[in-house]
Amino acid sequence: MTSLEGLRDIIPPDRLFVDPAQLKSFESDGLTAFKATPRAVVLPETSDEVVAVVRWCARERIPFVARGSGTSLSGGSLPVEDGIVIGLNRLNRIIDLDPEERIAVVEPGVINAHVTQAATPHGLHYAPDPSSQIICTIGGNVAFNSGGAHCLKYGMTSNHVLAIKAVLATGEVVTFGSRSRDHLGPDLTGLFCGSEGLFGIALEITLNLLPPAEEFHTVLVGYRSLEAAGEAVSAIIDSGLLPGALEIMDALAIEAAEAAVQCNYPPGAAAVLIVELEGPREKLTVERVQLDELLSATHAFETRVAASAAERLSIWRGRKSAFSAVGRLSPDFIVQDGVVPRSRLGEALRRIQEMSQETGIRVANVFHAGDGNLHPLILYNGHENGALERAEALAARILRMCIEMGGSLTGEHGIGVEKSAYLPDMFDAPTITCFKDVRHAFDPNEISNPGKMFPGPEAPALQHSGAHPLEKAGIISRE
């Protein structure tokens, strides 16, 4: 085994962990069903230190995994057994915030919500809002092209990244993109986003900021069936309105949210729909009437319009709590984020219900209805023999259904370790070979986050289940 001597020259002992007790808290990320023990964890404080560590790893051919807050739901920051974990939380400086050009340049360890906090006094915000935004970092968002509730209108993380300075797995430092929203030449910034850490580590990320919407019109609608809620979504989409958010929760998810936060959703609803329009008040004045008329023509049994900012937050509270709330219904659950064409949402949900009845495994559904992004929560008890395996088998059937319907394995969590075995269900052999060749162009020795995205022997086996400590503490949720 290579000694860590070279590494000790780069990172002082108080930021280089090798003690098993210290390594323990880095064994897993948001996907707690997997764990692996790294050889060492380093906590660099400057990008020069990150570059030096990567160059050391490249020289010694030791695999490394970059990690932010470890909220990945696909096992994206799972350590490589005996590799190095590079914890980036201390690279948390907002290097530049330029309100005139609407740009923020940040280090990878900056927390997502901190960008908006810093931009708010200037009348700006950072649009991508994954539900773990109060803890997840921009570096992780870039690596996994994180989503959130507003993707239909605003796109994903990559749509808000203008430039990336990165150290590639070879140790070379590169810059892709610029502060211009235009770009000449191939979009390497776009390719880097969502590369799941397989190319290298982003050191500086240039983000596009937007003025927040001036006003919101938020409506909560109760339906007696999931189909009726689905039909309402179709009516909204066909009307020419472009809502900022369109979310549906089913009965089991509502039950959980009620128990957790007493959100007081319409009692007896088989599904609730949350629709939010946003924009300048002059446009909303017209569009809200259009939406309200349209909703009254659906089979809604109760419609509530938020009359104040407080009522809007109260509507959203139930939705935002849904994932952690489901944790109260069951000791363990698996969440996935497959995507189906929006017009087949109703069919997908019916089939998930059938699979749930057939297997006797409870499934709660919360989803981004506007973009067809499902979030089935598959409930199980990890202490029950074989329960995890049965839940995994159901999850696999749901994923394959998404592909069969012309959708995607993942809308926002990424492939990671969790779904790597399914990649060949979505992409044919020449395409996967191409992906691997692209990875080798950036990382010829496969040392940057190996074991993610591609199926193969590198992926570790299931070892454990249970909620993430941060999830138990109510800080993050699996969405």
Place this chain on the structure above:
Amino acid sequence: MNNPTTESEVIEVVRAHARLLPVGGGTKPQLGPIHENTHRLDLRRLTGITEYQSSEYTFTARAGTPLQEIHETLGGKGQYLPFDPLWPEAGATLGGTVAANAAGPGRLRFGGLRDFIIGVRLVDGRGQVIRGGGKVVKNAAGFDLPKLMVGSLGRWGVMTEICCKVFPKPIAWSSREWVFSDHESALAKALELSRSRFEPDAIEYLPAECRLVLRMGGPAESLPALNNAVGGENGPDDTWWRQRKEFIWANDSKALIRIATSPRQVVPLLNALAADSDARTQVSAAGNTVWVNTGEVSQLDEILGSLQLTGLVHRGPSTALWLGLKSDQKIDAALQAVFDPEHRFSDAG
């Protein structure tokens, strides 16, 4: 089989030629083949919208499909291409638009090609079909090859089919305009408007007249109130906006160059260009793109170099394709080895 009508014919043509480059409508001729021994792979017969369900906000079309056909089909369902592609009336195709990253004034509101392309089929330099992305609006699976195609100038292979996200088209449009005494105050106003509550769809600047033009879309009933709130004078009509994408202001006997700028780089560039009395300029997307139409290409090359800016010649006579600061990424060569190991498409960029 010079003008393939199917993907398998494209594969045959690729395998049969040592050097080739795909071309569509030829609206950006400088981006096409330069060398005589490079085969022009004409994609104008590889056309047709293969899938379109308006309720999905997506469509899939073969690469040679003219933008006009897409506009008409989407328009029939009240939808549009928010990235506002260039030269639709001159015959630009979807594939050429992606390869050139040719977005127009409307890209200000929701983004450019990179923000709306979600899937691609590509015949690479080995004659293999690679399929990146997917057909749903939200997708985080695999590397984002569709984005890599944006601005690629055909160097990674021949795109045969492209899937894009679309949006509902605003019911009505209105324009406002302001005339300033200098570029500084005009650009300052452009930036103020681009971070205002009004969500402008386009902000264009005409330096010769110091004239700033803004466009907003929305429900017709909302526009009078919005016009009042935004201020300025009544701006140009829809025809003006259409013609803007056709570059009727440019002299075709001179080169037309696109420069990617950050808004703050615009005024120094305009000032430096004042030395070239012959140059015509237009500033797009609130200062993120500058178009220059000039016969003095080598002078512009020097200016851009000194300002650390890059320009790409789209039309008109020029021996150079790239001007100013040249990109020199080692990764480009490594990616070329992946997609085009035999350098079939090397006559691009």
